[in-house]
Amino acid sequence: MIVFFLLIAVTIPFVCIASNKIKNKHIVFDHEIVFSIGYLYYWILPMLVGILIDDDVNEGTVQFWYSFFSRLGEGQKEIFLLICMLFYCAYMLGSRAAIVGHIHHIKNEGKREINDIDLGYTFLTMLILPAFFYVAWKIQPYLFGGYTAGWGDNAWWETKGMLATLLLVSFAIYYMYTLRHWNYSKSVFKNLQNRYAILYLTCSIMMLSTGGRLYFMTTVISLIVFYGVYLQKLTIKKMAIVAIMGLTFAGMIGIVRQAQSESGDVWLAIGANIILEPALTSISSMTFIQSNDLPILADVKYPLSLFINLLPSFLFRDLRNEISVDLETEYDIESPLGALSSFVSWIGYFGILGSLAGLFIFGFLLSILKNRTDSTSHVIYGMLCGATMFTFFRDQFNISLIKIMIQDSVLAPLFIFIIIKCTNKIFGYKR
Known part of the structure; x- marks a missing residue:
């Protein structure tokens, strides 16, 4: 029976994509595609791997993961897959409900829109430079030291979090400038080359040198979404x-950051790293479904505790501490390597029905953003799609949903747009 459930779980996204996203050997790389990839990679692939591998596996990390998988009963596996399919369908239904007729730009149509003066972008870059130099100074001892160089050090994790924010904010500035100055008569690579890429690429190199591949890959996916x-x-x-190159790059960074070369075969190690990423993340969902009653609706304080994190801590520290809810203390969950499956976050914070409604709304809003014609919506849409594929599926929601998606991918671009509009109005703009 579990094989039948797996077959259906895999078939649904392929049918959705084939019926709507592939035409004449071309594919529309949008929010439905990135969500489908995340769904298959983080939710379905671990279950498939667990069923295919032998019980007598003796490789260290795989054996560790399989010890959790083997505790799941057949009924629990079927419930997990059924809920995953329902969640996926809710998202897709929301997305399709909003479709009116997606816009398509025509190449060589001239300038994308008004060519802003550079003052606003320069001002924003100068505004975050002090934070960049502070983070660079704090993180300097750990650069090129791998993922575990500062493991267990709280200051290291705080600094890395600040670097991730700087990476995404500097990318938002670069992304906004690039989209608003896009010239269809030039090549893609010519359009991507501008001075505001310097800070973004510097932050990316620093993040990659510490073994953090997630946020850089998020920005790359955002650019691919814009193009596609x-x-x-x-x-x-x-x-x-692109998929093969991306997976190879991500796998190589994973090997370097953990010094995983014991297999002796680089390509085998890359493949193992790619598979172990969602497998180890799935430990949280397996222990969650095994040890807890899944709530139909969560207490209102749970989602409220997420969105209260948008308030600045230096002004509302006591309120945030009072309302804050940690799923790992509220539920019996194990996440030995820190990653928390979005399956856990959705049900833990919203309950099953709340999650279905939330995913429907999420898909609906992304489809609305996709259909808008202004560059700010395109920046927000691209960054949300980039965050959806990876961080949304494997980071705790107080980081992925609140910090990365709402704060860095929605509020930051809106703030950038306001500053650009103000400088254009005050100092004039060139046509």
């Missing part, structure tokens, strides 16, 4: 090449 949705559809061949 608003410029031209990707051919299936190009999409396959």
Whole structure:
């Protein structure tokens, strides 16, 4: 029976994609695609791996993971897959409910829109430079030291979190400038080359040197979404090449950061690292479904505790501490390596029905953003899609949903847009 559930769970996204996203050997790389990839990679793949591997596996990390998988009963596996399918369908229904007719830009149509003066972008870059230099000074001892160089050090994790925010904010500035100055008569690479890429790439190199691949990959996915949705559809061949290169790069960073070379075969180690990423994340969902009663609706204080994190801590520290809810203390969950499956976060914070409603709304809003014609919506849409594929599925919601998606991918671009508009109005703009 579990094989039947797995087959259905895998078939649903492929049918959705094939029926709507692939035409004439081209694919629209949008929010439905990135969510489908995250769903298959983080939710379904671990279950498939667990069923396929032998009980007598003796490789250290795999054996550790399998010890959790083997405790799940058949009924629990089926419930997990059923809920995953319902969640996926809710998201897709929300997305399709909002479709009116997606916009398509035509290449070589001239400038994308008004060519802003650079003062606003320069001001914003100068505004975050002091924070960049502070973070660079704090993180300098750990650069090129791998993922575990500062493991167990709270100051290290705080500094890395600040670097992640700087990376995404500097990317938002660069992204906004690039989209608003896009010239369809130039090549993609020419359009991507501008001075505001310097800070973004510097933050990216620093983050990669510490073994953090997630947020850099998030920005890359954002750029691919912009290209694949608003410029031209990707051919299936190009999409396959990009996917292989991306997975290889992510796997290589994973090997370097954990010094995983014991297998002696680099390609085997890369493949193992790619599979172990969602497998180890799934430990939290397996222990969650095994040891807890899944709430139909969560107490209102649970989602409230998430969104209260948007308030600045230096002004509302006591309120945030009073309302804050940690799922790992409220439920019996194990996440030995820190990653928390979005399956846990959705049900833990919203309950099953609340999650279905939330995913429907999430898909609906992304589809609305995709259909808008202004560059700010495109920046927000691209960054949300980038965050959806990876961090949304494997980071705690107080980080992925609140910090990365709402704060860095929605509020930051809106603030950037306001500053750009103000400087254009005060100092004039060139056409």
